[in-house]
Structures are given as C-alpha cells and as structure tokens.
Amino acid sequence: MRFINSITVALAFPVFLAFPVSAVAEIKALIVDGQNNHKWTETTPVLKKLLEDTGLFRVEVATTPPKGADLSGFRPKFGGYDVVISNYNGDPWSAETMDALMDFVRKGGGFVSYHAANNSFPESVEYNKMIGVGGWGDRTETAGPYLHWRDGAIFRDPSPGKAGNHGARLPFLMVLRDSKHPITKGLPSSWLHEADELYDRLRGPGENIRVLATAYADPANKGVGEHQLMLFTLSYGKGRVFHTTLGHDVPAMRSVDFMVTFQRGAEWAAKGKVTQKLPVDFPTAAKVSVR
Numbered sequence: 385m386r387f388i389n390s391i392t393v394a395l396a397f398p399v400f401l402a403f404p405v406s407a408v409a410e411i412k413a414l415i416v417d418g419q420n421n422h423k424w425t426e427t428t429p430v431l432k433k434l435l436e437d438t439g440l441f442r443v444e445v446a447t448t449p450p451k452g453a454d455l456s457g458f459r460p461k462f463g464g465y466d467v468v469i470s471n472y473n474g475d476p477w478s479a480e481t482m483d484a485l486m487d488f489v490r491k492g493g494g495f496v497s498y499h500a501a502n503n504s505f506p507e508s509v510e511y512n513k514m515i516g517v518g519g520w521g522d523r524t525e526t527a528g529p530y531l532h533w534r535d536g537a538i539f540r541d542p543s544p545g546k547a548g549n550h551g552a553r554l555p556f557l558m559v560l561r562d563s564k565h566p567i568t569k570g571l572p573s574s575w576l577h578e579a580d581e582l583y584d585r586l587r588g589p590g591e592n593i594r595v596l597a598t599a600y601a602d603p604a605n606k607g608v609g610e611h612q613l614m615l616f617t618l619s620y621g622k623g624r625v626f627h628t629t630l631g632h633d634v635p636a637m638r639s640v641d642f643m644v645t646f647q648r649g650a651e652w653a654a655k656g657k658v659t660q661k662l663p664v665d666f667p668t669a670a671k672v673s674v675r
Contacts, residue, residue: 408440409439409441409442410440410442411467412444412465412466413442413443413465414443414444414462414467414468414469415428415443415444415446415468415471416445416446416448416468416469416470417472418449418472419450419472419474419475420472420473421473421500422473422500422632424471426633426634427471427631428445430634431469431471431637431646432445434637434643434646435469438651440651446458448472448477451474453475455475455476455478455481456478458477459484462484462485463484463493466493467493467496467650467653468493470495470496471500473500474504476505476507476508477505482510485511486514489625490622492621492623494624494625494650494653494655495620495623495626495653496625496646496650496653497626497628499629499630502583502586503518503519503521506518506527512528512589514618515627516590516591516616516627517588517589518548518586518588519585519586519587520546520547521548522546523546523587524545524547525542525543525544525545527547527588528587528589528590529541529542529590530545530547530608531586532608532612532613533561533612538590539610540590547586547588548585549583550581550582550584550606551606552605553579553581555576555672556600556602557575557577557599557600557669558575558576558599558614558615558641559574559597559611560572560596561597565596565617566657566658567617567626567645567648568645570662571597571662572666576667576673577630578636578638578672579636580632581629581636582601584601584607584608586612591618592619592620594616596615596616596645597614600612613629615628617652624652624653624654625653626650628642628645628649638674638675639667639674640667640673640674641667641673644663644666647660
C-alpha cells in the first residue's frame with residue numbers, strides 16, 4: 385500500500401471557505417484510489433482538498449498497485465479512521481481486505497461511495513448491499529432491480545437488462561427529496577448541477593436507502609425517462625453510508641452543490657451529524673454555481 389502526499393490544487397481549483405479557520409480537524413478520513421476508468425489522479429487531490437478546507441478532516445490516501453498487479457499486499461488499516469471515501473473502480477481486492485472494509489462499516493465506520501465507486505466489485509454481495517445500487521461491471525437483474533423515483537417513493541423495476549447508463553454531459557436539475565436529513569437540510573427544493581454524467585439504470589439490492597435528491601434521466605439524452613437516485617444514504621450494520629453519483633471529473637466537481645453535498649455527506653458518514661453551514665453561492669433552480 386502506498387500513501388500519497390497532498391497535492392496543491394488551490395490555483396486550479398479555488399475553494400471559498402464557509403467554515404471558521406479555527407475549526408479542529410478531528411475527523412480521520414481515508415481516500416482509497418489507484419485504479420479507475422476515471423482520472424483518479426486528478427479527482428483525488430480535489431476530494432482531499434475539499435475535505436481539508438472544511439477544517440474538520442485529517443485526510444490520508446491509500447493507493448493500490450496498478451491494474452493487473454498483485455493486490456494481496458493492499459491492506460489499509462480501516463479501523464484507524466472515521467470514514468473511508470472510495471474513488472476506486474478496478475481489480476478485486478483480496479478477501480481479507482474486503483472483509484476488513486465490510487467489518488469496519490458494520491461496526492460503525494463511515495463510508496462514502498463517490499461516482500464510479502458504484503461500478504466496483506460487482507462480484508461482492510456485501511459491497512453491493514453496502515452501496516445499495518451500482519452500474520456497469522456486467523451487473524444484470526441478478527444484482528437486483530433497477531431503482532427509480534416515482535410518485536414520491538422508490539420504484540423497484542425487476543426488468544432484465546444491464547446496469548449503468550448515461551447520456552451526454554449536460555447541466556441537469558437536481559430535485560430535493562428529503563429536506564430533514566442533516567446532509568440536505570437547508571438546501572433549496574431544486575437546483576441546477578453543472579454539466580456531468582447523469583447516471584441511470586443503476587440496480588442492486590437497494591436495502592435501507594434514504595433518498596436525498598434525484599434527477600430526471602431525459603430520453604432526449606439517452607435517459608430511461610425516470611427520476612434517478614443522485615444522492616442517498618444507507619445503513620449497513622451500525623455504519624453510515626453516503627452515496628453520491630455526481631462528480632465525473634474536475635469540471636463537474638467545481639459545481640458548488642457537488643462540493644457542499646460531498647463535504648456534508650462525508651461529515652455525516654463519519655459522525656452522524658453535520659455542522660457545516662450552506663454557502664451563499666449554492667446554486668438555484670435557474671442558475672448553475674461553479675468555483
């Protein structure tokens with residue numbers, strides 16, 4: 385296992401703090417990366433900086449060997465952290481490492497599934513329970529139903545077919561579905577998200593899900609014609625899981641709603657509460673907000 389140092393991205397990715405500089409960084413966070421069909425070497429530094437800029441997190445990064453290499457020695461000590469953030473989509477880990485991650489969350493650890501992390505480990509029954517739904521990775525109806533949002537509730541569609549789809553990257557409207565959850569409390573009823581991949585046709589066991597926000601997958605952009613789960617939480621044993629499908633790359637991560645919900649989601653996953661205030665530049669239904 386290799387740990388990488390912080391990479392300065394302030395000039396390329398300015399972040400305007402809405403947090404007191406005197407805040408104590410007491411939350412221990414681990415970002416896992418090293419393989420992905422996305423540019424993890426670009427996105428991990430942004431994730432790390434976003435967490436550190438809150439003043440709440442001390443962040444380390446565990447990087448796997450490259451694709452096709454021996455991963456038997458990749459054994460992060462998950463128990464030394466409050467929350468694990470996955471920016472990983474690659475080769476299977478050893479059974480020991482997967483068991484250690486599941487055990488960490490089951491016993492009360494926090495976990496954040498970021499974007500393509502929900503493509504990972506299609507063969508792992510427990511991982512798919514933990515993240516609720518996933519895409520690609522040859523997932524089919526055997527993984528569970530498609531989950532849509534219809535008539536104010538999750539709609540489970542058992543139709544056969546592959547999991548995972550998105551159209552062209554365009555801005556899209558996010559719709560708040562839970563105004564009482566600590567992550568989304570105070571957010572507007574809807575807001576525009578910067579051009580991004582709108583994941584749809586995700587499927588899985590879908591247990592213990594609390595939906596926070598959805599977006600409509602428009603058939604005009606190869607969508608399924610249903611509202612899709614964009615932000616949601618799950619319980620896995622005693623652990624808290626925050627799942628965000630947003631943030632394909634650095635330009636998409638500049639969307640203020642991505643920043644805020646990721647920061648808040650990671651704090652909630654770690655501690656079960658959110659102390660961060662909403663910034664004044666949070667997007668509206670009429671205007672995207674980027675930094």
